[in-house]
Amino acid sequence: MPEKLELKHEVFPQFEAAVGPDTVLASNTSGIPITKIAAVCERPERVVGMHWSNPPHLIPMIEVIPGEQTSQATVDATSELVRRFGYHPVVEKEVAGFVENRILYAILRECLDLVDRGIIDPEGLDLNVRWGIGYKLAVIGPMELLDMAGLDIYNAVGSYLNPDLSTSGEVSSTIRGLIDEGRLGMKTGGGIYDYTPEQIDALRAGRAAKLVAVRKALEG
Amino acid sequence: MPEKLELKHEVFPQFEAAVGPDTVLASNTSGIPITKIAAVCERPERVVGMHWSNPPHLIPMIEVIPGEQTSQATVDATSELVRRFGYHPVVEKEVAGFVENRILYAILRECLDLVDRGIIDPEGLDLNVRWGIGYKLAVIGPMELLDMAGLDIYNAVGSYLNPDLSTSGEVSSTIRGLIDEGRLGMKTGGGIYDYTPEQIDALRAGRAAKLVAVRKALEG
Numbered sequence: 001m002p003e004k005l006e007l008k009h010e011v012f013p014q015f016e017a018a019v020g021p022d023t024v025l026a027s028n029t030s031g032i033p034i035t036k037i038a039a040v041c042e043r044p045e046r047v048v049g050m051h052w053s054n055p056p057h058l059i060p061m062i063e064v065i066p067g068e069q070t071s072q073a074t075v076d077a078t079s080e081l082v083r084r085f086g087y088h089p090v091v092e093k094e095v096a097g098f099v100e101n102r103i104l105y106a107i108l109r110e111c112l113d114l115v116d117r118g119i120i121d122p123e124g125l126d127l128n129v130r131w132g133i134g135y136k137l138a139v140i141g142p143m144e145l146l147d148m149a150g151l152d153i154y155n156a157v158g159s160y161l162n163p164d165l166s167t168s169g170e171v172s173s174t175i176r177g178l179i180d181e182g183r184l185g186m187k188t189g190g191g192i193y194d195y196t197p198e199q200i201d202a203l204r205a206g207r208a209a210k211l212v213a214v215r216k217a218l219e220g
Numbered sequence: 221m222p223e224k225l226e227l228k229h230e231v232f233p234q235f236e237a238a239v240g241p242d243t244v245l246a247s248n249t250s251g252i253p254i255t256k257i258a259a260v261c262e263r264p265e266r267v268v269g270m271h272w273s274n275p276p277h278l279i280p281m282i283e284v285i286p287g288e289q290t291s292q293a294t295v296d297a298t299s300e301l302v303r304r305f306g307y308h309p310v311v312e313k314e315v316a317g318f319v320e321n322r323i324l325y326a327i328l329r330e331c332l333d334l335v336d337r338g339i340i341d342p343e344g345l346d347l348n349v350r351w352g353i354g355y356k357l358a359v360i361g362p363m364e365l366l367d368m369a370g371l372d373i374y375n376a377v378g379s380y381l382n383p384d385l386s387t388s389g390e391v392s393s394t395i396r397g398l399i400d401e402g403r404l405g406m407k408t409g410g411g412i413y414d415y416t417p418e419q420i421d422a423l424r425a426g427r428a429a430k431l432v433a434v435r436k437a438l439e440g
Contacts, residue, residue: 061351090348092340097381100352106330111362120312126361128310131281132320134357139430141346143412147405158391161317169383185367192363210359213437
């Protein structure tokens with residue numbers, strides 16, 4: 001369903017009319033506050049955000065976001081459902097973008113700033129992040145990493161490095177330039193990189209296979 | 221060797237006196253510009269930064285950073301050496317913190333801001349990032365991810381989300397509070413989390429085994 005509040009306000013009461021009183025009503029929205037969707041429902045306590053990570057058939061983590069009136073029973077039932085199909089539920093409070101996208105956009109802001117400034121090229125950046133950060137964070141979370149490194153060390157480095165990081169609220173000039181040229185990514189045959197249709201198929205299949213193999217290594 | 225410029229200025233000329241004229245002199249420094257170290261050398265063109273990622277025996281990525289006078293031959297020889305022992309070299313320009321740490325600190329800034337504000341607890345944050353971002357970025361780099369999602373989509377979301385992200389130059393209040401309590405991480409038996417000595421041993425061994433298994437899955 002498109003991310004339009006009017007549309008959600010139209011269908012959620014229809015859902016309520018069709019289901020029993022205890023049925024959980026979950027929305028995958030990433031842009032609309034759950035509290036606003038629940039506002040037109042008779043039982044707002046059973047409305048909850050259930051945000052899948054893209055690509056949803058491969059990333060086994062789902063953000064569970066209660067609105068202001070969502071009951072603990074609804075949060076628990078949703079988390080239990082996620083666990084039952086082998087995914088990891090993460091409960092968080094409502095915030096613009098939700099946690100995963102905020103962190104991803106913070107990463108992209110700094111990455112693109114480094115590319116905009118010519119510090120590193122896109123290929124080098126991807127190699128650096130895949131092996132230096134992705135690989136590490138797949139096994140060790142950021143809070144676990146801080147405890148490993150030592151909070152005093154983080155404080156010493158962060159005190160000079162944090163003020164030097166990008167604080168831009170704008171979208172990178174590299175990205176805006178590419179959009180102006182009509183280069184929107186894989187779907188137009190090129191964005192930051194160039195792609196033939198055959199390469200796109202091979203990349204999709206190769207990445208999916210790698211994700212499956214890594215998940216087995218992480219959970220096995 | 222400690223991260224002190226005077227010390228490096230003392231030993232680099234000693235190294236030069238001991239080796240042949242073509243020998244590359246590399247430093248693992250992450251805090252001192254290579255150009256400054258090379259300034260006291262007779263052949264600054266052979267001085268280069270070679271920054272390992274922590275833990276260095278497990279993370280197969282090394283940043284190669286030429287100073288202002290470093291020759292292309294020195295950069296090439298260093299990259300080739302890295303490739304020969306099976307690691308991935310990434311060449312980048314000099315910048316405070318280098319690329320990997322800048323991106324890591326940008327991640328930590330946003331993560332800790334979300335924890336400081338009570339949006340998510342440390343356990344949930346780690347679970348979210350391990351599966352939602354680490355796992356994904358281990359396979360698909362940030363630039364590749366942008367091309368997959370579509371640069372127009374990134375522009376649309378970034379236009380409202382980027383201005384909402386943390387821009388703090390300060391170190392998180394959660395971290396400063398823990399430091400005040402003497403909780404510095406694993407080395408003091410507790411930081412963000414608590415640890416017994418047995419748990420620390422088990423965590424270290426478990427994480428190392430997982431990193432090795434994931435690397436095999438990524439490279440296999």
